[in-house]
Amino acid sequence: MGQGDVAHGKQLFLATTSKGSCASCHTLADAKSTGTLGPNLDDAFSSSKAQGFSEQTMADVVRGQIAYPEEPMPANIYRGQDARDIALYVARCAGNPSCGVTAETAAPPTKSTSTSTSTTPAAKPDGKAVFTKAGCGSCHTLKAAGSSGNVGPNLDQLKPPKATVAHQVEVGGGAMPAFKGQLSAAEIDAVAAFVADNAGK
Ligand code: HEC
Ligand code: HEC
Incomplete structure (x- = not known):
């Protein structure tokens, strides 16, 4: 963005x-x-x-x-x-x-791209933690994560396959932002696996 x-x-x-x-x-x-x-x-x-x-x-x-x-x-x-x-x-x-x-007065742009410092974690990231950290729950309902957002589709009903989740998280679409710069590839993989494995359960 x-x-x-x-x-x-x-x-x-x-x-x-x-x-x-x-x-x-x-x-x-x-x-x-x-x-x-x-x-x-x-x-x-x-x-x-x-x-x-x-x-x-x-x-x-x-x-x-x-x-x-x-x-x-x-x-x-x-x-x-x-x-x-x-x-x-x-x-x-x-x-x-x-x-x-x-x-009104154009404040000098505070150079803050702040967010994109995703330190590559040594251990495999926890998909549920990524889901929470990335704020997926503020827009999506997913019982396994205890979330009830309703800006985007209910993931328990959608039951998306892992590849769909990973793609959507990478590129975004509709009102959903892309997370590519914010989440590492390993985090995207972990959150996609978490959603695919837990949706509808
Ligand atoms: C600001 C709100 C918002 C956030 C934050 C958000 N989403 Fe979404 N998401 C949406 C909307 C809106 C759609 C529907 C997009 C469309 O219809 O094109 C969507 C669609 C999806 C889909 C369906 C893709 C498909 O092809 O059917 C999945 C899966 C998904 N989001 C997962 C996630 C995950 C995982 C995260 C966290 C990394 C996340 N979303 C964060 C709003 C959000
Ligand atoms: C007519 C009154 C009205 C106007 C105008 C309005 N809002 Fe809202 N807004 C609401 C109501 C009511 C809710 C709660 C319903 C909902 O969550 O959608 C809300 C919810 C929100 C939330 C979610 C807060 C939360 O607790 O998660 C945000 C953020 C927000 N508005 C921002 C804005 C911004 C930015 C604007 C201007 C572009 C705006 N609103 C204009 C009435 C309004």
Whole structure:
């Protein structure tokens, strides 16, 4: 997904569109917004932050949410790069009002590709741990991982073969981000095997 312009994202988060504004429905301390129709975004992402999810993973979740929300959140308030910018802004500043992002004034791009430091683990990675770490569960239901996400298909019902999972995780598709730069080949293999072996059980 590349980098985004967080200052632009903040500006869009606050901007009013024909479908409403993120700020009107969501509380986010950094944006000084106090909407209550939707979940408080500071709270929504604080546990992900505490668990050490990468900014990119959280941004991907927000990006998925913008494209595939549930009522009454309108779908696709923003698309393309605009949606990516907002997603990155929310990922960076949720639960972190001192993130230092100022709307409008183009803040100097903080060179943060942060996420793609996947250290190759010595031992074979644990597919279930990868599933949790990569945030698959925020979008997919899979009983074996205790997840109940519903942005993407229910994996217990889909029962995808391993090759399908591995391919989907590598390249993404639909609202699903590609994980190629974030997960090592061994991690992708492990998570694919985990899903294929446990879906529907
Ligand atoms: C009309 C009100 C409304 C607007 C406008 C709105 N949302 Fe939401 N949002 C909701 C509601 C209600 C939910 C909970 C339902 C759901 O999960 O889909 C939600 C859920 C979310 C979540 C998931 C939070 C969680 O607990 O996992 C994120 C992230 C989010 N919205 C971001 C945004 C962003 C970014 C925008 C602007 C592009 C936006 N929302 C615009 C009402 C709104
Ligand atoms: C931001 C939300 C999101 C995340 C995170 C996510 N997915 Fe998905 N996933 C989706 C969506 C949406 C689809 C449906 C894509 C489509 O219809 O093209 C999907 C599709 C799939 C499919 C079905 C592929 C097929 O060909 O039928 C599999 C398997 C899958 N995801 C596994 C995973 C795994 C494993 C992870 C974690 C590494 C993951 N997903 C992370 C949203 C997500």
